Amino acid sequence: MAQLDVLIVTPPSRLEVYQNLSNDFAAIEPPVWGGLIAEFLRSRGVAVAMLDAEALKLTHEQTAERIVAAQPLVTLITIYGQQPSASTQCMPAATKTARLVAEKGKGRLATIALGTHPSALPKRTLEEEPFTYVCQGEGPYTLLELVRALKSDGDLGAVPGLWYRDRDGKVRSNTPAPLISDLDAELPRQALDLLDMSLYRAHNWHCFGNLDSRDSYASLQTSLGCPFKCSFCCINAPFGVNKIRTWSPDNVIAQIDEMVLKYGVRNIKIPDEMFVLNPKHVLGICDKLIERGYGLNLWAYARVDTLNDDAMLDKLKAAGINWLGLGIESGSKYVRDGVTKGRFGNLDISAVVRRVRDKGIYVGANYIFGLPDDTLESMQETLDLAISLNTEWANFYCAMAYPGSHLYEMAKEQNLPLPDDAGGPGWIGYAQHSFDCLPLPTATLSAQQVLDFRDQAFTRYFTNPDYLEMIRKTFGERAMAHVRDMTGHTLPRRHRQN
Numbered sequence: 001m002a003q004l005d006v007l008i009v010t011p012p013s014r015l016e017v018y019q020n021l022s023n024d025f026a027a028i029e030p031p032v033w034g035g036l037i038a039e040f041l042r043s044r045g046v047a048v049a050m051l052d053a054e055a056l057k058l059t060h061e062q063t064a065e066r067i068v069a070a071q072p073l074v075t076l077i078t079i080y081g082q083q084p085s086a087s088t089q090c091m092p093a094a095t096k097t098a099r100l101v102a103e104k105g106k107g108r109l110a111t112i113a114l115g116t117h118p119s120a121l122p123k124r125t126l127e128e129e130p131f132t133y134v135c136q137g138e139g140p141y142t143l144l145e146l147v148r149a150l151k152s153d154g155d156l157g158a159v160p161g162l163w164y165r166d167r168d169g170k171v172r173s174n175t176p177a178p179l180i181s182d183l184d185a186e187l188p189r190q191a192l193d194l195l196d197m198s199l200y201r202a203h204n205w206h207c208f209g210n211l212d213s214r215d216s217y218a219s220l221q222t223s224l225g226c227p228f229k230c231s232f233c234c235i236n237a238p239f240g241v242n243k244i245r246t247w248s249p250d251n252v253i254a255q256i257d258e259m260v261l262k263y264g265v266r267n268i269k270i271p272d273e274m275f276v277l278n279p280k281h282v283l284g285i286c287d288k289l290i291e292r293g294y295g296l297n298l299w300a301y302a303r304v305d306t307l308n309d310d311a312m313l314d315k316l317k318a319a320g321i322n323w324l325g326l327g328i329e330s331g332s333k334y335v336r337d338g339v340t341k342g343r344f345g346n347l348d349i350s351a352v353v354r355r356v357r358d359k360g361i362y363v364g365a366n367y368i369f370g371l372p373d374d375t376l377e378s379m380q381e382t383l384d385l386a387i388s389l390n391t392e393w394a395n396f397y398c399a400m401a402y403p404g405s406h407l408y409e410m411a412k413e414q415n416l417p418l419p420d421d422a423g424g425p426g427w428i429g430y431a432q433h434s435f436d437c438l439p440l441p442t443a444t445l446s447a448q449q450v451l452d453f454r455d456q457a458f459t460r461y462f463t464n465p466d467y468l469e470m471i472r473k474t475f476g477e478r479a480m481a482h483v484r485d486m487t488g489h490t491l492p493r494r495h496r497q498n
Contacts, residue, residue: 005047005147007072008034012053012063013093017081017431025486027082028055028201032219032271033139034078035190037114040140042191046147050191053097055199060093064100068109073150075101076143077131079115087116087234088402089431091129099130112146114139117427120237120404122163126171137161138224138238140186141177179239183224184251192218192263202267204482205364205393206299206323208475211482213297216266218259222252222285226273228303230327231338232368234404235273244277249284253292260294268298276302276324279312289319299323299364304352313359323393324356325364331385332378335371353389362474363391369457370399370450372407374442379450383457390467392474396458398439398450400430407440416441425494436494448495455491462487 010031018026031052042048049070053063067075079087079094098111112133118125122136135142142161149159156164160177180186202217223246225239236242259265276282289296298321307313307324316324328349330336353363367386369379386394401411401418411418417438419429425436439454441447461467462483472480 003047004049004070004072005151006038006041006049006074006076006143007067007070008038008048008050008076008078009063009067009097010034010050010052010054010078011090011093011097012058012060013081013090014054016092016428016434017086017089018433019435019491025204025489027203027206027217027269028199029082029269030055030190030192030195030197030200030217030219031078031080032190032221033080033114034076035192035195036187036221037076037140037143038191038194039189040187041143041147044144046144048191048194050194052195052199055196060096060100063097064104067097067101068104072109074110074112074133074143074146076112076114076139079113079117086431088427089434090115091117091427095129095427102130110150112143114143116234116237117403120234120402120408122173123171126163126165132164134163135161136163136173136238137176137240138180140180176240179241179245181245183245183247187247188251189255189258190220192258197263197265202269204486206267206269206297208362208392208471208479208482209297209322211478213266216264217268218263218265219269219271220252220255220259221272222247222270222275223272223277223281227277228274229406231406231410232371232399232402233273234402234408237404244274246278246281249281249288252285253288256289256294256296257292260292260296266296268296270298270300270321272301274303274306275300276306276312276316279309282312283315286315286319286321290315294320296320297322299325301325301327303327304349307352307356310355310359313356313361317359317361321361323362323364325366325395326353326356327366328385329366329368329382330371330374330378331367331381331383332373335373335378335382338371338373349385350389353391357391362393363389364393364395365389365391366395366397367457368397368399369454370439370442370445370447372399372410372440372442374399374450375444376449376453379445379453379457383453383460386457386461387464387466390464390470392471394461396454396461397432398437398454399442400432401440402430411440417447433491435492451493451495455493459487459490 110132113131114135145159202214401407419438429438
């Protein structure tokens, strides 16, 4: 049998990250970035396979056993989460998997960590975690040159973006790899044929209109990066710059054609950090979707200040983009200003939400409690705004100083307690729904107060009679019953049990 050059692994994180929500309510996301890298590598003659332990519901032990059985030249462990900033929460699973591979493989199998978190903290990741190598950057060029170096006994110092140890055990790093400039040419598609596409499941709210369709699901990037600089966000850590690159509408529709015609996909997530931004890009994709007439159910992210064009909203709806995720963050303009997210007021927010919903597009609003300027009063303003908007879905988050974000640097400078401090819960403390969740404290609120407010806000919002009645009228009795079932699952938190 020919040598397997690269095995791309998604480690099993869901149970730790989502606790009792992982079985029925959380999505099972296809590994988009892993799929893009797989296609990049095999188109250049590299022998590639993929192992999605999340979708296969493998334990860390089972995952490691499959890796050892495959005997790849190098195992790429991808460390990404379901939200743009949710890489750090997947570190514990990646670490456990890599450690077991080292033990079971008797130290003979190489592993490399790739993701937002390793790019934000490459030196620390190599020094503290059981990976042979760490990739700082996007990954494709680094992986390609690493394989070539390993197969030819070449110079690791020539592999761009690589962190490694030399023969004396000293940590070394190389110049970062250049960003891919032509996405269509170099990352033309995901290697979906290397995955079992029947294993993936959409978010529950994405399919409120047809909960039985959740397993007809895929995810598709149409751009990389973001030009904005929100202080709580770390998504540009692998790119090293605040900019956006896009695939062409022709490329995007070709990928969607494959998903629909070959795999029967009906529900698609566009996980771009900011989809509704460049009108030419957005309308080009919408026009092609409208031409196809597939009748898909898509969702994507947008900003409040990019949704003032009624004609664009009409196109989005006609194209099947039935949900838009809006980053509202706080009900206080003063708090939003503090995280460079405040160029609009609450009246603007209400007007935009109303305009979007008037076009028949559902809104998933995103809120954050515990931002640096937050007080109990301002967090209550945020909850009051959420309840008054009464959108079809709402995500309630705690402010986290994710590695790679400005908040992380600020927290370190101010010696604020972080999950990765000595005596802290470790990287799993950055997982919003985890047992050991430890958000950022504010000047007036402890981490536990912020977390308790968040959990209470979630329950209050989703048990609100006005919300439940709106869901019943919009999606039917079954969706309303599903929401009631969801709110019956209280997240255990360590500080409350203690």
